[in-house]
Amino acid sequence: MALEKIRKENDIKKLDESQIxxxxxxxxxxxxxKISRTGGHLASNLGVVELTMALxxxxxxxQDKLIWDVGHQSYTHKLLTGRKDGFDELRKYxxxxxxxxxxxxxxxxxxxxxxxxxxxxxxxxxAARELLGEDHSVVSVIGDGSLTGGMAYEALNNxxxxxxxxxxxxxxxxxxxxxxxxxxSKYLSGLRTAQAxxxxxxxxxxxxxxxxxxxxxxxxxxxxxxxxxxxxxxxxMFFEDMDITYLGPVDGHDIRKLVKIFQEAKRVDHAVxxxxxxxxxxxxxxxxxxxxKFHGLGPFDIETGEPRETDGPDxxxxxxxxxxxxxxxxxxxxxxITAAMADGTGLASFARRFPQRFFDVxxxxxxGMTFAAGLAAGGMKPVFAVYSSFLxxxxxxxxxxxxxxxxxxxxxxDRAGLVGSDGETHQGVxxxxxxxxxPNMTVISPKNRWEMADMxxxxxxxxxxxxxxxxxxxxxxxxxxxxxxxxxxxxxxIYEEEDIAIIFVGHMAELADSVRRSLKAAGxxxxxxxxxxxxxxDTELLEELAKDHCLLVTIEENVITGGFxxxxxxxxxxxxxxxxxxxxxxxxxxxxxxxxxxxxxEVGLESDMIVKQTLSDYLRITENIKKEK
Ligand SMILES: Cc1ncc(C[n+]2csc(CCOP(=O)(O)OP(=O)(O)O)c2C)c(N)n1
Numbered sequence: 001m002a003l004e005k006i007r008k009e010n011d012i013k014k015l016d017e018s019q020i021x022x023x024x025x026x027x028x029x030x031x032x033x034k035i036s037r038t039g040g041h042l043a044s045n046l047g048v049v050e051l052t053m054a055l056x057x058x059x060x061x062x063q064d065k066l067i068w069d070v071g072h073q074s075y076t077h078k079l080l081t082g083r084k085d086g087f088d089e090l091r092k093y094x095x096x097x098x099x100x101x102x103x104x105x106x107x108x109x110x111x112x113x114x115x116x117x118x119x120x121x122x123x124x125x126x127a128a129r130e131l132l133g134e135d136h137s138v139v140s141v142i143g144d145g146s147l148t149g150g151m152a153y154e155a156l157n158n159x160x161x162x163x164x165x166x167x168x169x170x171x172x173x174x175x176x177x178x179x180x181x182x183x184x185s186k187y188l189s190g191l192r193t194a195q196a197x198x199x200x201x202x203x204x205x206x207x208x209x210x211x212x213x214x215x216x217x218x219x220x221x222x223x224x225x226x227x228x229x230x231x232x233x234x235x236x237m238f239f240e241d242m243d244i245t246y247l248g249p250v251d252g253h254d255i256r257k258l259v260k261i262f263q264e265a266k267r268v269d270h271a272v273x274x275x276x277x278x279x280x281x282x283x284x285x286x287x288x289x290x291x292x293k294f295h296g297l298g299p300f301d302i303e304t305g306e307p308r309e310t311d312g313p314d315x316x317x318x319x320x321x322x323x324x325x326x327x328x329x330x331x332x333x334x335x336x337i338t339a340a341m342a343d344g345t346g347l348a349s350f351a352r353r354f355p356q357r358f359f360d361v362x363x364x365x366x367x368g369m370t371f372a373a374g375l376a377a378g379g380m381k382p383v384f385a386v387y388s389s390f391l392x393x394x395x396x397x398x399x400x401x402x403x404x405x406x407x408x409x410x411x412x413x414d415r416a417g418l419v420g421s422d423g424e425t426h427q428g429v430x431x432x433x434x435x436x437x438x439p440n441m442t443v444i445s446p447k448n449r450w451e452m453a454d455m456x457x458x459x460x461x462x463x464x465x466x467x468x469x470x471x472x473x474x475x476x477x478x479x480x481x482x483x484x485x486x487x488x489x490x491x492x493x494i495y496e497e498e499d500i501a502i503i504f505v506g507h508m509a510e511l512a513d514s515v516r517r518s519l520k521a522a523g524x525x526x527x528x529x530x531x532x533x534x535x536x537x538d539t540e541l542l543e544e545l546a547k548d549h550c551l552l553v554t555i556e557e558n559v560i561t562g563g564f565x566x567x568x569x570x571x572x573x574x575x576x577x578x579x580x581x582x583x584x585x586x587x588x589x590x591x592x593x594x595x596x597x598x599x600x601x602e603v604g605l606e607s608d609m610i611v612k613q614t615l616s617d618y619l620r621i622t623e624n625i626k627k628e629k
Pocket of ligand 1: 142144145175340363
C-alpha cells in the first residue's frame with residue numbers, strides 16, 4: 001500500500017515510479033470511500049490527484065508555499081501532508097476542515113473558501129519573500145471557474161511586474177460548479193483544442209533553438225514582438241502579452257509530464273502560468289458523467305452514485321425557484337442572475353424555462369450586482385440569487401450602484417444563517433448587519449415556506465432595492481395559519497400577551513416558538529412577533545410592545561453586532577422606551593464547520609439556553625421593579 005507509506009509531507013518523494021502510479025489509484029479509492037460517508041467536494045478533488053502529487057514531487061513542504069483557490073480541491077494535499085486520519089471526521093464539528101487551514105497544518109499556506117483569491121495571496125507571499133531575502137517557491141493553483149472572478153485579473157495585472165519566480169497553475173477542467181461560462185472560458189478552450197497545433201509550435205521553437213549561437217536569441221526575439229509571427233510560436237498570448245510566461249497545455253493526469261513542466265516553471269525569473277488540463281470527477285464514472293452533481297454533496301452510495309439521504313420537505317431554495325418561475329411566466333420583465341451558482345440557488349430550472357432572461361455571470365458577484373443595477377435602470381426587474389457569504393463581495397456595488405440610485409433590484413439572499421460543514425468562510429451570518437447599513441435598502445426574511453412565496457412576490461413588485469434572506473435546508477412548514485399579507489415595514493404579531501415578548505427574524509420562527517412554549521409551560525406570559533422587516537424597523541410596534549412588556553428578546557441567526565437586535569436596542573434606548581432588550585444571536589467570532597444543529601448549540605441558538613437567559617433577565621427586571629416600588 002503506497003498510501004500507507006505517506007505519513008507526513010515530502011514522504012511522496014521516497015516512492016519509486018511504480019508506487020507513484022499505485023498511489024494515485026489508492027488516493028482516488030480513498031477519497032471516493034471517505035466522501036461517500038462524510039460528504040464533501042468529490043469531483044474537484046478526483047480531478048487534481050496527479051496534479052497535487054506532481055506539485056508535491058516538485059516542492060518542499062512547508063518551506064515552499066502552495067495556495068489553493070477556493071480550497072475545496074485540497075484533499076489530496078491534506079493526504080500528502082499527513083492528515084489521512086482526519087478524513088473520518090471531515091467537515092464535522094471539531095474535525096478536519098474541508099478547506100485549507102493554517103491552524104491545521106504548516107503546509108497550508110493560506111486559508112480560503114471564496115474564489116479567485118489565490119493569485120493575490122501568492123503575490124503577497126512573493127513580495128514578502130523578496131523583502132525578507134528568502135528563497136522558496138510560491139505556487140498558486142487556480143481553476144478555470146475561479147478565473148472568471150475579477151480579483152484574479154487584478155492580480156494577473158500586478159503579476160506582470162514581477163522580477164522573480166511565481167508559478168500560477170491553471171487547473172482547467174472546463175467546469176465551474178456547472179459548465180464554465182464567458183470569454184476566458186472560450187479562450188482556454190481554444191488553447192486546449194490547439195494542443196496538437198501547440199505541439200507543432202513547440203517543435204518549431206525547439207528547431208529554432210537548435211540553431212547554434214543565434215537560436216535562443218531568435219526565439220526570445222520572436223516572443224517579445226507584438227507581431228503575428230509570435231502567434232505562430234506562442235500559445236497563451238493573453239498571458240504572454242502581460243509578461244506572464246505561458247507553459248502548456250499539459251495533460252494533468254500525466255505525472256511525469258507535470259513534474260517536468262513544473263521544474264521548467266521553477267526556472268523562470270518572473271511570473272509563469274502553467275496550463276494544466278484535468279478531468280473533473282476523474283476515475284469515478286458517475287462523477288465524470290455528472291461533475292456538477294458531484295462537486296459538493298452529502299453521503300452517497302458508491303455503486304449507484306445516489307445520495308444516501310432521501311429528500312425531505314422542499315428547501316427554501318426550491319420554493320424560491322418554483323415561485324420565481326411562476327412570477328416570470330406572468331411578467332416578462334423579470335430576469336434572473338447567478339454568479340456561477342445556477343444549481344445551488346435553484347435558478348437552473350428558471351434558466352431552462354427562460355434561457356433569454358437568465359444570466360450566469362461567472363464567479364463574479366461584484367459584476368453581477370452592478371449588472372443587475374444596469375438591468376433595473378434599463379427597465380427590467382432583476383432578481384439576483386446569491387449566497388449570503390458570497391454577497392459580502394458585492395457590498396460596494398449594492399451601496400454604490402443599486403441603492404444610491406434606488407433601483408428595483410431584488411437580492412435573493414440564499415444560505416443565510418449557519419450553513420454547516422463548509423465552515424467559517426461560508427456561514428451567512430453577516431448579511432443583516434451589512435445590508436441594513438445601506439440607505440434605500442429594505443431587508444425582509446420569511447418565517448416559513450408560505451411567507452417565502454408571499455415575500456418574493458412582494459419583493460418583485462416593490463420598486464426599490466430589497467433583499468429577501470432565507471437559509472439553507474428545509475422550508476419550515478409550521479405556523480401555516482399565520483399568513484397575513486406582507487405590508488411594507490410591518491411586523492406580524494403571532495401571539496399577543498404581555499410581560500415578555502420574543503421577536504424573531506425569519507427562520508428562527510421554530511426556535512422562538514419553542515422558547516415561548518417553554519416559558520408558557522413554566523407559567524409566564526409571552527408574546528411572539530415575527531419581525532418580517534429587519535429594515536425598516538417596525539418602530540410603531542416597538543412603541544406598543546413597550547407599554548405592556550418589560551422584556552423584549554430578539555432572536556436572529558446573524559452576528560449580534562449591527563444585526564436586528566442591536567437596532568431594536570438602539571431604538572428603544574434612543575427613544576427612552578421603558579423596556580429591557582436582550583439580543584440573542586451570534587457573538588463576535590467566526591463559526592467553524594459542523595452540523596448546523598451542533599453549531600446552533602455551540603453559539604447559543606438553542607431553546608433551553610434562551611429560556612434560561614430570558615427567565616434570568618425577567619426575574620432580575622421584575623425584582624428591580626419591586627424594589628423601586
Ligand atoms: C466568491 C465565491 N463565489 C462562489 C463560490 C462557490 N464555488 C465554489 S467552487 C466553485 C467553482 C470553482 O470552479 P473552478 O475554480 O474551475 O474549480 P473546480 O471545482 O472546477 O476544480 C464555485 C462557484 C465561491 N467559493 N466563492
